[in-house]
Amino acid sequence: MHHVRTITDSAYNLHGSAPPRPSLRGTGVPPGTLTAVPQADQTSPESFPGPPRPMRVTPVPLAELARLLDADEPGAPVSGSTGAPEGDTASGAGVSVTGITHDSRAVRPGDIYAALPGARLHGADFVEQAQSLGAAAVLTDPGGTERAAATGLPVLTVPDPRGRMGQLAATIYGKPGEDLLQIGITGTSGKTTTAYLVDGGLRKAAQKGEPRVACPAKGGGGRREGGGLTGLIGTVESRIGDERIKSERTTPEATDLQALFAVMRERGVSSVAMEVSSHALVLGRVDGCVFDVAVFNNLSPEHLDFHRDIEDYFQAKRQLFTPERSRAAVVNFDDEYGFRLLTELQDEGFPVTSFSAEGHPDADWRAEDVEVGPLGSTFTAVGPDGQEVLAGAPIAGPFNVANALAALTALAAAGIDPNIAAEGISAVPGVPGRLQRVDAGQDYLAIVDYAHKPDAVESVLYAVRKVTEGAVHAVLGCGGDRDPHKRPAMGAALARLSDTAVLTSDNPRSEDPLAILATMLGGAAEVPAHERGIVLVEEDRAAAIRAAVARAEPGDTVLILGKGHEQGQDIAGVVRPFDDVQVLYDSIRARAAEQAPAGPMHAPTHTVAAPSPSSPALSVPPSESSANHRTDNQNR
Ligand SMILES: Nc1ncnc2c1ncn2[C@@H]1O[C@H](COP(=O)(O)OP(=O)(O)O)[C@@H](O)[C@H]1O
Ligand SMILES: [Mg+2]
Numbered sequence: 001m002h003h004v005r006t007i008t009d010s011a012y013n014l015h016g017s018a019p020p021r022p023s024l025r026g027t028g029v030p031p032g033t034l035t036a037v038p039q040a041d042q043t044s045p046e047s048f049p050g051p052p053r054p055m056r057v058t059p060v061p062l063a064e065l066a067r068l069l070d071a072d073e074p075g076a077p078v079s080g081s082t083g084a085p086e087g088d089t090a091s092g093a094g095v096s097v098t099g100i101t102h103d104s105r106a107v108r109p110g111d112i113y114a115a116l117p118g119a120r121l122h123g124a125d126f127v128e129q130a131q132s133l134g135a136a137a138v139l140t141d142p143g144g145t146e147r148a149a150a151t152g153l154p155v156l157t158v159p160d161p162r163g164r165m166g167q168l169a170a171t172i173y174g175k176p177g178e179d180l181l182q183i184g185i186t187g188t189s190g191k192t193t194t195a196y197l198v199d200g201g202l203r204k205a206a207q208k209g210e211p212r213v214a215c216p217a218k219g220g221g222g223r224r225e226g227g228g229l230t231g232l233i234g235t236v237e238s239r240i241g242d243e244r245i246k247s248e249r250t251t252p253e254a255t256d257l258q259a260l261f262a263v264m265r266e267r268g269v270s271s272v273a274m275e276v277s278s279h280a281l282v283l284g285r286v287d288g289c290v291f292d293v294a295v296f297n298n299l300s301p302e303h304l305d306f307h308r309d310i311e312d313y314f315q316a317k318r319q320l321f322t323p324e325r326s327r328a329a330v331v332n333f334d335d336e337y338g339f340r341l342l343t344e345l346q347d348e349g350f351p352v353t354s355f356s357a358e359g360h361p362d363a364d365w366r367a368e369d370v371e372v373g374p375l376g377s378t379f380t381a382v383g384p385d386g387q388e389v390l391a392g393a394p395i396a397g398p399f400n401v402a403n404a405l406a407a408l409t410a411l412a413a414a415g416i417d418p419n420i421a422a423e424g425i426s427a428v429p430g431v432p433g434r435l436q437r438v439d440a441g442q443d444y445l446a447i448v449d450y451a452h453k454p455d456a457v458e459s460v461l462y463a464v465r466k467v468t469e470g471a472v473h474a475v476l477g478c479g480g481d482r483d484p485h486k487r488p489a490m491g492a493a494l495a496r497l498s499d500t501a502v503l504t505s506d507n508p509r510s511e512d513p514l515a516i517l518a519t520m521l522g523g524a525a526e527v528p529a530h531e532r533g534i535v536l537v538e539e540d541r542a543a544a545i546r547a548a549v550a551r552a553e554p555g556d557t558v559l560i561l562g563k564g565h566e567q568g569q570d571i572a573g574v575v576r577p578f579d580d581v582q583v584l585y586d587s588i589r590a591r592a593a594e595q596a597p598a599g600p601m602h603a604p605t606h607t608v609a610a611p612s613p614s615s616p617a618l619s620v621p622p623s624e625s626s627a628n629h630r631t632d633n634q635n636r
Pocket of ligand 1: 187188189190191192193194235275297298399400402403433434435449450451452455456457459460564
């Protein structure tokens, strides 16, 4: 929520003094603790709305930015467009800039306001608001020039202002990325998880004073030194050291991203793990970034509501692996598109390191002796020169071996000792909503996972089956206002791979929840009756979770899919608080209380059990007892 605030002292920022620092208080929670993500605190009177900004910015003359735009785009009109004579304010002479934003409500004194064309409105419609908040200049396209110029502010006009914001932001904030070791992760699945695992490795390295040598790919340049804090940018949250910032989207807009890098640098961050979505690449959100290492996890037909076809989707991700965006690549040998990327990059002479969780001997890093368990996996990572590193994935599921090996390979490619990297990766206490175990003292496994794509649903169900002795009771819904084509496949996967498939609502958004369920059910009905489990339909998500819990017996697994870390449910545009972890925990407790009415339960003084998967004290392995062992559907 943004608050509009009128700032009268519009001059101070231009003179280089520090604007008030946004208050982003730490939560006092130890690193890696799985909790709900707090909102950035925007309530203190001195704070500005919107994403964080650096405290200190050296003002950049507007003329210099105009030259930058002009030089890169010969012939593009860059001007004070009021026709005012040279030297006049409207032409921007003497004006300096200390920030940039495309959100008129988030403008701070000294900012360039980027007035972008939108589907319905034009940013130029809000230029008065930007001006009242202290904008020093406007960047816009020809369609916005006239309205922007009417304010009397200097106007920079380029054909594609969105495409220039990242570069301008990087320049205004003093190229913060160059002082950070940056590892970017792309792929259809596993970006968030891999980013947390990379962060674990970076934390361990920082503790040990690494990376001491600059990333080889960075040509030994950069001003990075050993130690320091780590930064994380992704779907669940962004982090500066242990401070958490709520994440609006997987990859922030370019202007906010560069500001965040600058804040990180200012606070002593030396390395950053970051998710890079294909949307971000297409929409220019990582413009202005050059990653030291870019990771390609995998590609499967997803987001085809956004991309024309899979080739288009691949090409979108492909953009990350160009000299403009990264200095070295790490790719998944086992993935069809990863392999294609590997060969293309090798042909181009682009530095690339491959990894194979399946242990392919031609990959640079491969996993051997993989042992998967309900809490995580262990494996030996064999490196390019035959070096062997004992490694582990701190989260269950074979695909997390791939994520852990991706992280290890990326860290090694960044010049970090692979043993230190492996140590840090296996010490990660879990990733919120990614195969997150919920422990209320029950004798069956209870897991919350974010899988919300057909492939992910399948791989999670396979992974969970592998470590479940008894039956799997899974709950899943499909989001409304999103790719409807995946719904039948998701319904089918759930019906085929679980003993009890409870179809329910995810975020129906503006759609009729029953209509979504009907499509999912249609997919489930395509699975021959003898190949599917019991299929239940329960529109109410909390009731669906209770239904799954009610069926659990010792040694079973209850699996709640689709929403992971999310803290709300959007029904008809109203977002109500809803937390799968909390609801699952409460359902388990409620059932236990029903079953044991005589003895009082332990007073539930906590709110949520968010167990650390790596903590043996909290582990509840599937029961060894076979008394209630059901074998139906086990081999589907
Ligand atoms: N490497 C992988 N391959 C297939 N599925 C995965 C992989 N990693 C994670 N998943 C599944 O996808 C879900 C989303 O994982 P996440 O790490 O949040 O990926 P992303 O950020 O790319 O959406 C997880 O909850 C899990 O079910
Ligand atoms: Mg993500």
